[in-house]
Amino acid sequence: MHDWRADVRARLSSAELHPQHEAGIVEEVAQHLEAQFAELAPKLGEAEARERLLAQLRDRAFDDAVIGRRQRARARHRTVWSSGSVLRDIRYGFRSLGRSPGVVAAGVAALALGISVTTVMFSVIYGLLIKGLPFAEPERIAMIYRADPTEQGQEDLIPFADFVRYRAEQRSFSAFGAYEQATVNVSGGDRPDRLSIARFTAGAFDVTGVRALIGRTLVPLDESPSAAPTAVIGYAMWRDRFGRDSSVINKSLRVNGEPYTIVGVMPEGFGFPRQQAMWLPLRLDTAGLRPGEGRPVTLVARLKAGVAYARANTELSTIAHRLAMEPGDSTAIRDYAQPFIRATMPARVYSLLYAMLGAVFMVLLVACANVANLLLDRAANRTREIGIRVALGASRLAVVRQSLVESGILALLAAIVGTGLAQGGIIAFNRAMIALEADRPFWLDVRLHVPVLLFVLAIAVVASIASGLLPAIHSARLDINSILKDESHAVSSLRVGRASRAIVVAEIALSSAMLLAAGFMTKSITRIRRVEPRFSFENVFTARVSLASADTVRQARFFEAVERDLAALTGIEGVYLGNDFPGTGWRGDRVAIEGQVYARPRDYPITRWLAVSPGFFRTFSVPVLRGRAITAADRAGTTPVALVNEAFVRRHLAKVDPIGKRILIGDPKKEKWLTIVGVIPTLYALGMVAGGGDRFPPEVITAYWQQGQTASASIALRGAASVANATSVRKVVAALDPDVPIYSVAAMDDVLYQPTWPLRLFGTMFVIFGIISLVLAAIGLYAVMAFSVSRRVREMGIRMALGASAGSVVRLICRQGAKQIVVGMALGLLVGAGLVRMVRILLFEVQPSDPSVFGIVASVLGAAAFVACIIPAVRATRVDPSVALRSD
Amino acid sequence: MLTDELKKGSAEFLILSLLDAEPRHGYDLQKLIESRSKGVLTFHVATLYPLLYRMEDRGWIAGRWVEKAGERRRRFYRLTAPGRAVLAAQRDSWREFVTAINRVSGVRYA
Numbered sequence: 001m002h003d004w005r006a007d008v009r010a011r012l013s014s015a016e017l018h019p020q021h022e023a024g025i026v027e028e029v030a031q032h033l034e035a036q037f038a039e040l041a042p043k044l045g046e047a048e049a050r051e052r053l054l055a056q057l058r059d060r061a062f063d064d065a066v067i068g069r070r071q072r073a074r075a076r077h078r079t080v081w082s083s084g085s086v087l088r089d090i091r092y093g094f095r096s097l098g099r100s101p102g103v104v105a106a107g108v109a110a111l112a113l114g115i116s117v118t119t120v121m122f123s124v125i126y127g128l129l130i131k132g133l134p135f136a137e138p139e140r141i142a143m144i145y146r147a148d149p150t151e152q153g154q155e156d157l158i159p160f161a162d163f164v165r166y167r168a169e170q171r172s173f174s175a176f177g178a179y180e181q182a183t184v185n186v187s188g189g190d191r192p193d194r195l196s197i198a199r200f201t202a203g204a205f206d207v208t209g210v211r212a213l214i215g216r217t218l219v220p221l222d223e224s225p226s227a228a229p230t231a232v233i234g235y236a237m238w239r240d241r242f243g244r245d246s247s248v249i250n251k252s253l254r255v256n257g258e259p260y261t262i263v264g265v266m267p268e269g270f271g272f273p274r275q276q277a278m279w280l281p282l283r284l285d286t287a288g289l290r291p292g293e294g295r296p297v298t299l300v301a302r303l304k305a306g307v308a309y310a311r312a313n314t315e316l317s318t319i320a321h322r323l324a325m326e327p328g329d330s331t332a333i334r335d336y337a338q339p340f341i342r343a344t345m346p347a348r349v350y351s352l353l354y355a356m357l358g359a360v361f362m363v364l365l366v367a368c369a370n371v372a373n374l375l376l377d378r379a380a381n382r383t384r385e386i387g388i389r390v391a392l393g394a395s396r397l398a399v400v401r402q403s404l405v406e407s408g409i410l411a412l413l414a415a416i417v418g419t420g421l422a423q424g425g426i427i428a429f430n431r432a433m434i435a436l437e438a439d440r441p442f443w444l445d446v447r448l449h450v451p452v453l454l455f456v457l458a459i460a461v462v463a464s465i466a467s468g469l470l471p472a473i474h475s476a477r478l479d480i481n482s483i484l485k486d487e488s489h490a491v492s493s494l495r496v497g498r499a500s501r502a503i504v505v506a507e508i509a510l511s512s513a514m515l516l517a518a519g520f521m522t523k524s525i526t527r528i529r530r531v532e533p534r535f536s537f538e539n540v541f542t543a544r545v546s547l548a549s550a551d552t553v554r555q556a557r558f559f560e561a562v563e564r565d566l567a568a569l570t571g572i573e574g575v576y577l578g579n580d581f582p583g584t585g586w587r588g589d590r591v592a593i594e595g596q597v598y599a600r601p602r603d604y605p606i607t608r609w610l611a612v613s614p615g616f617f618r619t620f621s622v623p624v625l626r627g628r629a630i631t632a633a634d635r636a637g638t639t640p641v642a643l644v645n646e647a648f649v650r651r652h653l654a655k656v657d658p659i660g661k662r663i664l665i666g667d668p669k670k671e672k673w674l675t676i677v678g679v680i681p682t683l684y685a686l687g688m689v690a691g692g693g694d695r696f697p698p699e700v701i702t703a704y705w706q707q708g709q710t711a712s713a714s715i716a717l718r719g720a721a722s723v724a725n726a727t728s729v730r731k732v733v734a735a736l737d738p739d740v741p742i743y744s745v746a747a748m749d750d751v752l753y754q755p756t757w758p759l760r761l762f763g764t765m766f767v768i769f770g771i772i773s774l775v776l777a778a779i780g781l782y783a784v785m786a787f788s789v790s791r792r793v794r795e796m797g798i799r800m801a802l803g804a805s806a807g808s809v810v811r812l813i814c815r816q817g818a819k820q821i822v823v824g825m826a827l828g829l830l831v832g833a834g835l836v837r838m839v840r841i842l843l844f845e846v847q848p849s850d851p852s853v854f855g856i857v858a859s860v861l862g863a864a865a866f867v868a869c870i871i872p873a874v875r876a877t878r879v880d881p882s883v884a885l886r887s888d
Numbered sequence: 889m890l891t892d893e894l895k896k897g898s899a900e901f902l903i904l905s906l907l908d909a910e911p912r913h914g915y916d917l918q919k920l921i922e923s924r925s926k927g928v929l930t931f932h933v934a935t936l937y938p939l940l941y942r943m944e945d946r947g948w949i950a951g952r953w954v955e956k957a958g959e960r961r962r963r964f965y966r967l968t969a970p971g972r973a974v975l976a977a978q979r980d981s982w983r984e985f986v987t988a989i990n991r992v993s994g995v996r997y998a
Contacts, residue, residue: 028937028963029933029937031962032933036915036918053933056934057933057934058934059932059935060934061934061935062934063938064938064941064942
């Protein structure tokens with residue numbers, strides 16, 4: 001009997017109808033033809049009847065039927081997104097994922113790691129840079145800087161006289177103020193303190209819009225030089241010094257020995273502009289000041305509603321132009337307003353943090369790639385299931401959606417777990433930030449704020465699309481006929497293999513970029529502890545003491561007494577007083593060597609110098625190589641002396657005997673000639689921060705007691721911690737003057753390593769990111785290799801049955817992996833080199849092009865990748881050919 | 889033989905009329921049209937099904953697979969409520985048209 005179905009199907013084949021519709025038409029029309037044939041055949045003969053019906057079928061009018069059906073098929077697609085069907089997909093997704101808990105665990109773990117690091121990083125950026133000051137409409141708070149006309153990019157403060165003019169003439173800002181930051185001694189109470197404060201004009205408080213918790217903020221009347229001195233104290237000071245006493249208003253406080261009346265207490269968390277503890281009036285006499293004169297101050301202002309920064313800056317330029325035309329100032333001035341945080345945070349902080357955000361996105365992408373691979377693997381195992389669903393009428397869109405729903409479920413679970421992990425990371429970050437204290441901006445508030453949670457949701461969506469789309473597209477492209485016929489899944493697995501290999505290349509590229517950054521950080525961190533400063537700092541305790549008095553005779557007498565009384569303590573092996581500490585505290589200045597002629601100021605060489613007391617050598621165990629040390633005899637009135645280091649001798653006095661030569665540090669018109677009396681070894685002379693500079697430069701040490709100004713001293717004590725501590729110093733200082741605070745109390749060890757905190761904090765974060773991405777990439781590669789090997793069991797079986805050796809099978813599989821590793825690594829190292837350049841401010845004693853780091857990263861990644869390849873490869877050789885050939 | 893245009897215009901009307909009485913399948917419709925028009929009107933698969941599907945898309949008729957015991961399932965078409973309204977309207981206008989033609993041409997009813 002003639003098969004009319006085949007004829008109808010052939011007639012429809014080019015139309016690409018939806019399978020369900022095609023089947024319906026075929027059945028209906030074939031029935032019709034069959035019935036007609038049965039009627040016609042006896043009359044016309046079978047051949048003639050068949051010919052006539054086939055001709056009718058070929059009629060072009062039949063195409064109309066096809067077009068009609070196609071439109072209907074499309075119209076029905078719209079219902080694919082009905083809420084009921086999505087819910088069904090979600091239920092189905094949960095059920096089907098529930099059957100493979102391993103995939104769920106691995107996928108959720110990978111994505112949760114990626115999401116958590118991204119969240120931590122974003123919450124830091126949000127808390128520091130985006131959220132803004134914790135005041136009303138913080139985006140309108142501006143800082144006004146003066147662009148230095150000579151040096152590009154340098155920003156200067158603005159002279160007080162210009163501030164007064166701006167304040168009087170500007171119309172763009174609703175509040176306009178100025179401040180300067182300072183540290184002062186505060187006493188009156190149980191113990192004196194050294195505090196960071198700010199001197200504010202009344203307008204500066206108006207800019208913040210914050211009202212006092214108790215009492216009032218400063219008013220214009222406080223600025224008058226004849227008014228009684230007033231102070232507004234911070235919450236911490238109110239709590240610690242006054243025990244939250246609400247009757248604190250009008251009480252007196254001594255600031256640098258002068259009495260101030262407390263007029264207000266600020267609410268908790270207010271530390272504007274940075275981390276201030278108290279605010280005093282900025283009292284400057286403007287009488288007789290001409291433009292460009294007066295103390296430099298920082299300008300802050302609040303933009304009026306509806307005024308843009310550009311308009312405010314135009315107005316500032318106009319006023320600046322008028323200022324420049326008046327006598328007393330000839331240079332062109334360019335002052336400009338910027339949002340406060342933008343202006344106050346260095347550009348390199350932005351660059352560092354956003355580079356780190358980019359880096360964690362890479363980790364997230366690696367995690368997505370892993371999940372994509374897991375899902376692809378699943379999709380390949382489910383080709384038959386998908387084929388059946390399509391054959392039963394599931395549209396391709398529905399198949400894609402099902403796959404996306406599954407990756408969405410994974411991403412959502414991962415977002416929940418990841419947020420929990422991120423909370424842990426945020427706690428750790430905040431704990432590390434506590435160490436910063438005075439450096440920490442008061443507005444820094446790293447928490448899971450609502451926008452941060454929205455960000456998590458957004459990245460979860462991105463992650464689910466990124467990891468679900470490829471498997472989805474793969475499933476949708478499947479050819480049902482070949483799936484249902486093909487027992488071995490060869491076609492589908494081949495295609496999956498290609499996609500997942502591409503994913504692995506991307507994964508290796510991203511993780512090698514991350515690992516490169518982590519490698520540089522690791523090397524920098526290990527370098528810190530390897531620095532040999534060439535002086536001893538164990539068991540050395542340090543503190544600083546400043547006198548408010550400007551009386552130099554009194555200063556000298558006070559510090560001599562401090563030195564004497566500290567040395568008298570039992571158990572103290574060395575007492576040092578100086579203008580700073582070795583290591584971080586060397587000052588840089590120009591130096592003149594007697595007998596040399598310097599035509600221009602810039603011809604002078606630069607040297608590092610430190611003024612030290614005789615205890616320097618004992619306290620820091622610095623030997624004198626030639627000549628003598630600084631002794632107690634080198635005091636005011638005697639011939640000024642100096643010691644130079646070996647680097648100085650090599651550079652400047654190589655061919656002569658340095659002893660007895662004279663040098664001069666600083667301005668030749670003001671400073672005295674110093675006679676060199678000895679030579680010391682070259683000591684470490686930089687803070688441990690990133691950046692170039694000679695860490696063992698020419699150095700000069702001078703006699704602390706021979707310099708005129710000694711308002712403050714850096715004190716170091718060598719001895720056991722039971723004696724060499726804050727209590728001893730405080731007791732000695734308090735006995736001499738109860739109003740003088742001691743501050744910056746720290747072990748010398750911390751003084752030396754404190755500047756490395758950004759590297760230790762952010763560097764460690766990088767290392768964590770790097771390790772996570774390495775692990776993820778290695779697992780990803782392993783999964784892909786294992787998958788591709790398992791799909792090729794039959795092939796391997798045939799190869800081995802035909803006599804291939806185990807070694808050649810391993811080589812075959814590894815060669816395939818090696819290609820991806822090499823391509824991925826080459827791409828990744830390029831990207832990573834760029835990343836490292838962006839975060840170079842963290843690097844310590846490592847160049848961003850250091851080949852050894854590249855080499856180590858390449859070999860670590862190569863080794864991990866090799867292990868990931870070799871395990872499945874070896875497993876392939878264990879295949880029993882007879883089993884393999886039977887396997888499906 | 890009628891011209892194609894005339895046939896097309898009247899075909900929908902004919903199918904609606906035939907389905908008014910009872911649901912029918914495609915082959916049944918073809919046979920009925922052929923026999924009742926005494927061979928003047930003929931359809932075949934390529935002309936009938938496009939028409940049926942189009943009418944179904946417009947919602948005038950609805951096709952449904954019906955299985956009867958011991959028989960192969962067949963697709964039966966029935967008139968829908970909108971189809972019934974269309975049929976009524978077409979009957980009216982067809983009547984007016986025929987009356988008008990008669991008046992003009994002087995052709996009498998057979």
